[in-house]
Amino acid sequence: MRMVALLALVLTLIGCTGTASGLRIAGSTSLQPVMERLAEGYRKAGGGRVIVQGGGTTAGVQAVLAGVAGLGAASRRLTAAESEQGLVEHIIAWDVLTVVVHPDNPVGRRGLTLAQLQALFRGEVTDWATVGGAPGPVHLVTREAGSGSREAFRSLVGPVSPRAIVQNSAGGIRMTVMGDPRAIGYVSLGVARMGGVVAVPIDGKRPGEPGYPLVRPLSLVTLGPPRGEAAAFLRYIRSPEARRLIMEEGLVPE
Amino acid sequence: MRGLTGRLRREAAVHALLLTAALSASLAVLLIAIFVTAEGWPALAALPGAEWNPEEGRFGVRALVWGSLAVTAGALLLAVPAGVGMALFLTEVAPPSLGLLMRPLLQALAGVPSVVYGFVGLQVLVPAIRERLGGPGFSVLAGAVVLAVMILPTIAAVAEDALRAVPAAYREGAAALGATPWQIARRILLPAARSGLATAVVLGLGRALGETMAVMMVTGNVAAPPRSVLDPVRTLTGNIAMEMGYAAGRHRAALFASGALLLAMVMAVNGLARRVGR
Numbered sequence: 001m002r003m004v005a006l007l008a009l010v011l012t013l014i015g016c017t018g019t020a021s022g023l024r025i026a027g028s029t030s031l032q033p034v035m036e037r038l039a040e041g042y043r044k045a046g047g048g049r050v051i052v053q054g055g056g057t058t059a060g061v062q063a064v065l066a067g068v069a070g071l072g073a074a075s076r077r078l079t080a081a082e083s084e085q086g087l088v089e090h091i092i093a094w095d096v097l098t099v100v101v102h103p104d105n106p107v108g109r110r111g112l113t114l115a116q117l118q119a120l121f122r123g124e125v126t127d128w129a130t131v132g133g134a135p136g137p138v139h140l141v142t143r144e145a146g147s148g149s150r151e152a153f154r155s156l157v158g159p160v161s162p163r164a165i166v167q168n169s170a171g172g173i174r175m176t177v178m179g180d181p182r183a184i185g186y187v188s189l190g191v192a193r194m195g196g197v198v199a200v201p202i203d204g205k206r207p208g209e210p211g212y213p214l215v216r217p218l219s220l221v222t223l224g225p226p227r228g229e230a231a232a233f234l235r236y237i238r239s240p241e242a243r244r245l246i247m248e249e250g251l252v253p254e
Numbered sequence: 255m256r257g258l259t260g261r262l263r264r265e266a267a268v269h270a271l272l273l274t275a276a277l278s279a280s281l282a283v284l285l286i287a288i289f290v291t292a293e294g295w296p297a298l299a300a301l302p303g304a305e306w307n308p309e310e311g312r313f314g315v316r317a318l319v320w321g322s323l324a325v326t327a328g329a330l331l332l333a334v335p336a337g338v339g340m341a342l343f344l345t346e347v348a349p350p351s352l353g354l355l356m357r358p359l360l361q362a363l364a365g366v367p368s369v370v371y372g373f374v375g376l377q378v379l380v381p382a383i384r385e386r387l388g389g390p391g392f393s394v395l396a397g398a399v400v401l402a403v404m405i406l407p408t409i410a411a412v413a414e415d416a417l418r419a420v421p422a423a424y425r426e427g428a429a430a431l432g433a434t435p436w437q438i439a440r441r442i443l444l445p446a447a448r449s450g451l452a453t454a455v456v457l458g459l460g461r462a463l464g465e466t467m468a469v470m471m472v473t474g475n476v477a478a479p480p481r482s483v484l485d486p487v488r489t490l491t492g493n494i495a496m497e498m499g500y501a502a503g504r505h506r507a508a509l510f511a512s513g514a515l516l517l518a519m520v521m522a523v524n525g526l527a528r529r530v531g532r
Contacts, residue, residue: 029500139390144475144496144497144500145307145308145309145497145500145505146308146497146499146500146501146505147500154309162305162307162476162477162478163476163478164476165390165392165474165475165476165486166474166475166476166477166488166496167475168470168475168495168496175376176392179380179381179384179391180381180384180390180391182390183390
């Protein structure tokens, strides 16, 4: 299925090269929203046209290798095999996954270990008392299949019980957790900071602190050192204006 | 003479126009059915499975069908007695002035966008269920209550028409024999209006089965068969709405296939409506 998606993406990209010019970014769907904003900001700042496409990290990396995209958007580190082919990653931001609970939940103050978090979301720990909370059933809240946050959670924490309540937006998760003292969910740091919920320290570290385990680098990938338009776009991303856009998307700029 | 042919020609033109309109409407339904089935074809065989887990490539919709049926059945259980009761009240008990007040209110209820029902359900109903009855609040019950409110106007309006269609002589005859109003309603009116009432139920059923947004907001969308009315569920419609944004390949085909299944279910319900309506 991956291959088919990849093939479809590559074909689309090839199909497009004749008709549209400009820098092409393909890859991770989690990066798509922020990339689109950065592309817009880049154009307003006097840069050229940037076309943003999804398809997933692997497809984006393959598109860069095939020369049909100038930049690949990756929500994971490059594999050794990918680096050996001459790909270079440029980390542009950090996605800080934040585990949130109701303000009345003592776990919000005491924190959880990564192992406790994993056991909770696997559905093995079903009572808050087991992990230092007030006795009562745990209400897991997760995102829908295909969402970038869910994918990040699965890769950083692990599997999620099929009995978890599913909300199809970060706002939905925040609202659910705000209203339910027994709920636990995960959102990006930006959403967690909107209030009403408490970010749970993991392994003694608060989200945003060095050493907090639930972070993943978001990077742009080039084939060899960046040149031309790609280099200019990467320079723009380091600008204060671009860093502000990145923060507005709930990410932490590099 | 010329006037007559002119009129006939105009008649023919209107005839053709109406025929085109009718054909395009039915053709649209047919095309949608064909498209949805064709797109879903590759995943049709996977549907009978028990587990919906796109990340693992499993596309069984059994739990989702149960979810849809559970929420719909709950909604009917709540809305049918209320709707028929309301219709009985309006036709048999209420003074005409009260009916004039209530009918527009019922119609207004039918005009509220479903997302508004969902939002109210999310803000009021879900917390209330969580605090009073337990569980996460997102539940079969929440979905059923929201749907019941949504289908109530349909059921009440169709049931009222059915009851009004019962000849006055039936009522008068029964009253002359000394039957109480309750006896008249139960023994005469409801049996006499049976087919119309059944149509009301089936129309409500169809609407409940197809509703998406409001249900998705309050049911918690867990793709596992519910063990109680306080457990969360996912419906077929909610599943499509939630995952279509990302789906590709077999996942996308599976969503189309579940759409085809839903279409078949709604068509079956409509067929049922025509049969019982006769």
